[in-house]
Amino acid sequence: MQLYVVDLLHTSGGSIARNTLAVLPFGKKRQQKVAIGDDSGVLTVFFMKKGAAEVEWRSPPLGRPVSRVALQCGRDKLFVGAGQTIWGFTRKGKEFLKFKTNLTETISSLVVHEAMIWAGGDYLLTIYDSCKDAGFVMSPDRINDLQCAAVAGPQTPLCSIVACQDRHIRVYSGEQLYHQYPVDGPVTALGFLRERVPGSQLPIELLYGTETGRAGLALIDTVDNVMREGCLIEVDEDQPAKRKRRAGVVNIMGADFTGSGEPDVLIGRDDGTVEIWREVLSGSPVLAYEVCLHESIRGLDAGYVTTGDYLEVIVSTYSGRVVALTPADTTGAAAAAASGEVEGGEAQTRPDESPEARAKKVKSLEKEVAALREKLEHARKRYQDLSKSVIAAAVPTKISHRFRLMSDEACYLLTVDSPDPIELVVLRSDVAIDLLDCSEGSTEQTPVVTRSDGDSASPLLATMRCQGDPTRLEVRFRTVEGRYGTMSCFVVPKTSLRVCPLIDIPVKPLSLHERVQELPKDLPLNELRITGSFSLGEVHGWLGACVNDLPARPNQDEECAVFRSTYLGTHMEARYSKGSAVFRTDCVATMRILKEVLSSEATNRKIHLAITTDVQDASLPHVLSLVDRRLSVQHALATQVRLVEPLREIQQQEGTVDFLAPDLRHVIDNADSIKREYEEQPRRLSFLHGLVHDTYVSKWQLKGYPSVSRERLEELTAILNNYNLEVLISFFQEPIR
Structure with a gap:
């Protein structure tokens, strides 16, 4: 599949929240319009004309950042959640509703059907009928997303489908729990594979995505009143893409993007990846397209936007960028060559089709740049006048961060997103943390990491200076259980006002x-x-x-x-x-x-x-056998490193190593990677040896002994250096002396 990435618009209100993008239904023209809300509290509706975005209307500032944008089901009316207030706009921009809810939380979930409104905050979901209270649901854990469907039957009111942080999808009929479906990660996104025909007896095809990167299809049978697994949306184990770590799912929806007659699944991920999956209903989904926009995805929809000829994927990112993934125009090899078209589903830049469209776009951009320069000069003059009497301390850049435990790697991933390019990030922690690696989200480069010798008050001191102009940075850590405190992250953006936000992240005792x-x-x-x-x-x-x-x-x-x-x-x-x-x-x-x-x-x-x-004595050999899996790998790695140089001498003398055993040939073929991995072995061995020491000390402390003698700990260290599982278990079973 070949797609172009076309930039449509960049909002002027800075960063944007999740699910603040919507593609309006068809109007009089064959092209659809796009609505986008930003953190300045403005809703913008625009359309494409001759390759350039034209703003049809903007709402007045709503007083709070736009936290949710929703279309009324089956209609073209826009509903906007900002703070605790819901606004309603027609497709022409006329405000027809301003409803102050009784919520104390910011509206992060919103569904509108006829006169019914479902508005959700972090934990409370409130149902309104004609702007009057009709019920509420207190969720057991944080609400991450919300959808509504006729689960209880075609003649009953719509049921609310709630994505919860505690790894459950819950269905409520009014205020009563109707279904509860467990999944293997915190549910972060919900969507439907295809629109359900009213009165249909077929199951509701519910798509879901999790914080751990898994996506799947759940079937809600309205006849038998059961909710069951459809399939997982992932590649086969034999394909190398399965081994790739995938970021958390932010948006998921269904659309017939490939024109096959069967719905495809569109997925937007936290690291900026957009995926298109085919053949989902067959039970063996195929990844048809994948591209990374290098910014966290905030909204995803589908429609005929740029020309009206193709169904396109419309995506918004954290910095306010709105782009379209549109099928390539394959008429003529010259156009394909001019566009730099590449096979295999990589992002392309669409060529302009006419000089008139190009000239109009340039003129529009020049006009926008002139307006921005005038606005900048006005803001600069105002700042200079203000700085004569007071010191500016407001942070000009809104920084978003996530600190997520990656269960498959047993480490934490710190992700920092900024609307402006990041210059450097400084880390300081009052608890020992192992810094594994870091990467810039918008380039292939790795930040320059400078580590300083810490002390007991600050064991971790590190500075990461970005080489490009990334707006996203990822850092991996591994914590040590039993040691807890706070990690501070100072983010310095490339702005004229040198004020850096401070992010404090708690590290808990049982953090892994x-x-x-x-x-x-x-x-x-x-x-x-x-x-x-x-x-x-x-x-x-x-x-x-x-x-x-x-x-x-x-x-x-x-x-x-x-x-x-x-x-x-x-x-x-x-x-x-x-x-x-x-x-x-x-x-x-x-x-x-x-x-x-x-x-x-x-x-x-x-x-x-x-x-x-x-304390059960049988639990100690059980834990040691779990540690043995990792210790054996590290000791086998040390053995392989000792074999590298002798095997290379044999290769130089004999000219070939085909006569060697397969495991020895593996050492020669992967000598460089084995050495690189061995360089990190002291940290890994120290971590594993620390686990064994903690287990031994914990056993006797829980049995009433206040401390363990230094001689016993030295004996344990000697056993670990000459590792043997049977000897180690025997040592644990000996009485303390």
Whole structure:
């Protein structure tokens, strides 16, 4: 598939929020118009004419950043959420509705059907009928997206379909929970594969995407009242694209983009990647097209926008850029050569088809540049007058960041997005963090990283100076469980006003644990029991200070949550209520960390706790066998490095290595990558040895011994240096001396 990337418009209001893009239905012309809202609180509707964008109308400033743009189902009326207020506009720009809701949260989800309005904030979804309260739903966890469909039947009101942070898709009929569907990651995007015919008995085809990068199709059967898995939208394991780490899904929708008669799936991801998948209904989706725009995707829709001849993908990015992915004009090899057309689904720049269109576009751009220069001079003069009496301290650039645990790599990914190019980023942490690597989102270059020798107050000090003009930066970290604190990130944009935003990111004690659906069976579980005069909210807050993926507040009288260590694969179950909490885990180090943190939190609140522990000796060989998988790999790597030079001498003397065993030939063929990996081995071995030390110390501390002798720890270190699993297990089973 060959597509051109065509820039349509760049909003003047700076950055934009998620889901603030909409393609209007057809009007009198064969081209469709596009609506985009930005953080300046302005809704802009534009259309394309002879290759240039022309603004049809702009709304007056709404007073708050636009947080959601939605079309009324089946009609061409625009509804805008900004703050806690909903505005309604006709396609001509006439305001016909201004409705102040009773929400205290910013409207981030909005669906309008006839006189019904579904407006959602972070946790509360409110239903309005003719602008009057008709019900509400309190979500167990944060609401990330919202759709509505006739799930309960064709003659019933639409049901709300909610994407929740706690790895569930929930369907509500009015205020009642109708379906609850678990997935393998926090659900961040919802969409429909195709529009459902009213009265149809076929299942509703619901698309979903997760924060972990997975996308799938769920089927809601309105006849049998069940919700089941359709398929996962991913390539086969044999294809190399499966091994590529994919960013979180921001937008997902269905459209017949390829013209095959079957709906395709369009996906926009957090790292700027746009994907088109075919043959989804067959159960074996095929990735037909993929391109990276190097900015976080904020909105995605489909329509006939640039010429009216092709169905196009319309995309908005964080900085306010609106682009179209349009099928290539293949008439004539000269046009293809002039455009630099490349096979294989890479981004292209569309050639101008006529000198008149080019001249008009240049004239429009010159007029826009002149207006911007005049605006800049006015702002500069105003700033100079203001600076005579006061010091400017407002941050001119809105920085967006995400700190996400990547479960497949057991590390954190810090992503920084800026509307302006980033000059440098400074990192400082009061807790030990292993900086793995970093990359610029908009170039192939890697930032220049300068590490400084930290001290006990700041173990991590690093500066990353960008080489290009990126608006996006990604940094990977690995934390050490049991050590917690705060990491500070100073972002310096390339602006005339040198003010840098400060981002504070908490690092939690059990930072490498992620929430899962259930606890596996047949695990040797240690138990930690806590009783005291604490409330459910207090113990919920204490646990939330230890782990990620826990809702801000409890939803039941007794809560239960299960977590898994992304590094070792151990599990922990927390079951707690007012005055009582029971934690079960197969890792004694996890239980010791929980005990220390919960005791500290209770002491700060002057609450007395009664704590009992039950350590299962069978859990220790279980954990050591999990560590053995990684330790064996590191020791095998050291053996391969020692073989590189002797094997190279054999290759020089004999001229060939075909007579060697396959594993030895593998060492010769991959000698450079093996050496590069070995250079990082000291950090990895130190991390693994630290896990074993913590496990050993935790065992005896939980059994009532305040400390472990220095001689025993030195003996443990010697065993790890001459690693043998049986010897290590035997050492753990010996009584302490």
